[in-house]
Amino acid sequence: MKTIPPTHTEPKSGQQYWRSMDQLQDTPEFRQWLEREFPEGASEFVDPVSRRNFVKIMSASFLLAGVGLTGCRRPEEHILPFSKMPEDYTHGVSQFYASAYPTRGSAIPLVVRAHEGRPVKVEGNSQIPGSKGGTDQFAQASLLNLYDVDRAQRFTKDGAGVDRNVALDALNKLGADMAATKGAGLSFLLERSSSPSRSRLIKAISTKLPQAKWYIYEPVDFDIHRQAASTVFGKSVRPDYQLGAAKRILSLDCDFIGNEQDACALIHGFTKNRKTKTAHDDMNRLYAVEALYSLTGANADHRMRTAASNVLPIAAKIAVAILSQKSGYSAVVQALEPIASQGKADDKWITECAKDLVAGGKESLVLAGYQQPLEVHLMAHVLNAALGAVGTTVNYLPAVEPVKGTIQELAASLNAGDVSTLVILGGNPVYNAPADLGWAAAQAKAGTVIRLGYTEDESFVKKGWHLPLAHYLESWGDARTSDGTLVPVQPLIQPLFGGVTELEVLARIGGQSKTNPYDIVRETFSALDGGDENAWRKFLHDGYLAGSSAKSVTVTLSTGIAAALKGAKVLPAPSQNALEVVFHRSYSLDDGRFANNGWLQETPNPITKVTWDNVIIVSPETAKALGVGRFNENNALGLAGWVSGEKEISQTPSASHGRFDNQVVEVSVNGKTVKGPIWIVPGMADNVVALELGYGRPDAGRIAKSQKDTPAGFNAYVARTSSTLYIAPGAKLTGTTETYPVASTQEHGVMEGRSIIREANLDQYKKQPDFATLMNLHPAPVSPALKEKGVTEAPSLYANPLDAWKDKAVHQWGMAIDLSACVGCTACLVACQSENNVPIVGKDQVRRGREMSWIRMDRYFAGDLLNPQIAFQPMLCQHCEAAPCENVCPVNATAHDEEGLNVMAYNRCVGTRYCSNNCPYKVRRFNYLDYNKRPLNDLVGPHYRTPLTATVNGEWAMSRWWKSPERGWREDEEWELLKLAKNPDVSVRMRGVMEKCSFCVQRIEGAKIAQKVKARDTDNVAVPDGTIKTACQQACPADAIAFGNIKDPNSEVSKWKAMDRDYSVLDFLLTKPRTTYLARIRNQNKAMPDYQEFPGTSQEWLNKHNSFEAHGHEEHAGHDHAEHATTTEETKKGAH
């Protein structure tokens, strides 16, 4: 009874959805890549170490193992109970504490899980009003920083370690000395913070030490939002955007889905109106004007790509178009017109966009990005006021005037010799201060430098004091979220290395009576709330202070707007010889603060899919014009297309097989040169070069330098000056003859051009609500022999092990993912890595296609090469009911349980990898090496050390192993910390074992057990809907994932699966996946010039099937596949 499902050939019109330039071009390298289970080198050792040698070494190992009979040792283990039992503590039961992850001017409220006193998982706090409890990737990954072996672990004076108390006494003494001089010569350099305690302390210290000076610096600063709002409305306010209320959104280079502050709250609001329940629902519409291809652009319905400097005139054009329809803005319009005339843009785009925003009225919202000049922000606020959006989509909250001094002023003061004592609290100015300040030299001019830093990094003070900063999960503190709600920063663990908090350092230098951070925070709380002990306890328990959100203030436009706008200077449009450089915050490393965080280093950039590096990004046109990158003229895809390289470079053998050895280019800007690998992203604005900040840190630690002791990526800060913080004109880009290896996951796991992602425009969805199911491909035709037996539907190749259990089991687990809501932010990837002990493999292993992430965030480009659409699809184990992987496992290591989970028994797995070979979704991951036991610098191929030759700290690896088999080759200090970060509920997998998404089986079993404990001898064993949240679901700020019992028709996931948008990927294979997707709906505006009737995939489907009318499943017998995937006439014939 064997039927072979047809492979569906590509539509003849050419591919509409593609994931890389190579795919679009269909190069031989790409074909080869595609046809392999794992990329070349991933699944075999191409290393010069011969098989013979390998066998030799292995037999020696076996001999040693045999001599020792290690398997027969029965270790005597001890149980060490408490001496005195703490109250309310049950051994083995995790505890949860409310805390918050402080960001620059805001905070993400968290609930943190502590297992036996160590924090093991960070989750969003869903109790906060208006929050669903999503987080961003940084909050998730911040946990790993706690266990970073390279964090500062000692107090130092002049580079030599001193006792903690000596250092603290020195601070006290400094405080006493300063009190005598009223703080003359004392300067503080701060980072931004929303902590009320900190501002209270600053105020108190300023009164006591009036001569002390305060400065603040953030390399990526979001304060411009407050600055602009305060300018526009003439009082100190900051905007609080209510995207959940917005129906028409215009982003002026504002990456609110990715790189703006509070992105996770903004994503939550934005996606609220993207999730259509039925075809009758309306949704919001996003217009984006931007230079780089950002996550916001990827989620926009209409995207205009233009140079970053051109956003100002475009904003002016839109403002003129809107404001001229409103009364009372003539002066502003007058001021804007000359600006508007300096830019170039499609006028129809502008007028139609403006028209739509006006139609949206108070439900419209205009946002400006942090990297844009102040005037763009002013216009955005004026537009919101003019549209009537104030009070609906944007509220203005009273803002605390922050510290005003800038780093430029501080540098001047240092150079003038005015600073006798410089206190740097956090931050890393030596690495990231603007290059024109010559910061390292300036800092050296201070009499004494005291720095509170998390790592002994670039800014480590060799002359003066360096104090280790406590992690936020080790410190008492407080913060305010975007709407002003007060949240506690609560510690879960004593500082691992005795670190101190910013509050304590401030209090000591300021000679405050209370220096314990707990007392400081407690006092602030009392002052704010007047709260007694009960209120305080409730505050800590809930993780927020009810009713503490800021009340919005009424605002009126100040009269000076027109004058403020008049001064706007439009930079000249960039050209091939004078390119424009855009410095931008990294999706992975923020401004560099996460450089030593392996989880984030290995999380692919959502657009480029590059890991462990930053790349120099340009558009295809620019690359072509400059003759750099991998451009070739001999192709006819509308534009020139792609082959594996430029003449000399193309012949390098490793440039193929999906491994990127990209040309190194030099970007000269501001008189400085930055060198890095080129990367071409379609949809980038032409003549713009994007430089990602945060990489190239020489002293961040061993993770950041894990590849042959060189820092990951290049440092873009060296070319960044005070006047060109974000946009720098007049740059030159030249190619070199060097190449640089880049680890990109871009082409891993490609699924050929089938209807994997299904999309429709809203209008089309309304017409044809079941379009997603209509895009199903045909399963294999029923063979004549079967037909004679009366079989009408093709049977699956694989038996469904669940058939016997489906009715009997209490639960049947399933997941649904809403592609309309998924914005591709990758918070889920990091959450999964944290929850499931997924190891970090390092750049070299990623290049070999051995990344371990259980979720792959697939990113597809669609359509136009110059300005393509992007669609995201998180791809994880689909938990097929009829799972192809299970049938091929020779040892039954992967099998179904009664509740529909496709489970992995790691102990049974012998590593044949047949399952991965047979998985149509390519979601299984194999531990090629012992990623947990080998340090990252030992994971650089092609020559790997063997246990027989390796030494660790001068000790032979085998003898280390004999003494303590579990610690591997990691250094003891690293190993001890690493262990603490692991989730105790999930097995840590060793070499030779296959793994994959388990639907967080530990959470499922945990919930089932809790329910059974509650049920006792009753039959109330069904877990209530919503009890189980998978790690990815919990972290998702967009609420794009539903998980639960599909047997219960009222569960959230069942409701999602009942929607008309629901479909299965590769449905025609009849694997019956338990993970289904809700098709993505785009909301394009018909009047716009870039309107496309059908998004890319639909277009592809239509090219094949002519229309969205239902087509018959009855195929005439004997069709082979060539006929199957066919021209229109034939399909029609088949349907009738």
Add this chain to the structure above:
Amino acid sequence: MSDIFPKWTNKLPLLIVVGASLVGTAVTAGVWYYFTPKYTRVGYQPKQPVAFSHKIHADQLGLDCRYCHNGVEKSWYSNVPAASLCMNCHNQVLKDDPKLQVVRDSFNENKPIPWVQIHKVPDYVYFNHSVHVNRGVSCVECHGQINHMDEVYHSKPLSMSFCLDCHRNPEKAIRPLEHITDLDWKWSEDPKANAAKQEAYGLEMVHKMNVQSSQSCSTCHR
């Protein structure tokens, strides 16, 4: 040819076959018995730092298991009590007994008593106490009659097949919740009647409590 191969060699093949099968059987039987938890674990009785007797405390004095192992109903782990708990009584009873010196030291000096672990499943097995004791499976099913042990020893193999035996036939173990920690409790002194009553009650409760003692990998391995 008989010069080279004497006559007895004609029997050689037979001898080889018989010999090999005998040796094979012996090896199989040896592995079967000696390499399984039934042999390697059962009877393990290490010396403990304190000569604590369950027989005295649980049987003679009638303390409930949960007085000391108080986490067993809430956690996957059944805790060994803190020294402070011992001292609840022993600051009055036998308060100067030299046998209790280790306990007093632990309490006073804040250092744990190093009890030697006896019952242990491998790290990749996620056994949970709370779900068993709350759903009618008594301590005695896995630990044996601890209440009659002066020194605790490993009395059941705790191997995977041992777990599966019960998971396949849960009705043999489920008892009324009020008798969970009564390790001597039986339906009847007569073994036959006891088995019959247990079977009847077990089957009824399996249905009533909707017991689905799962046998799939994910039940214990995650």
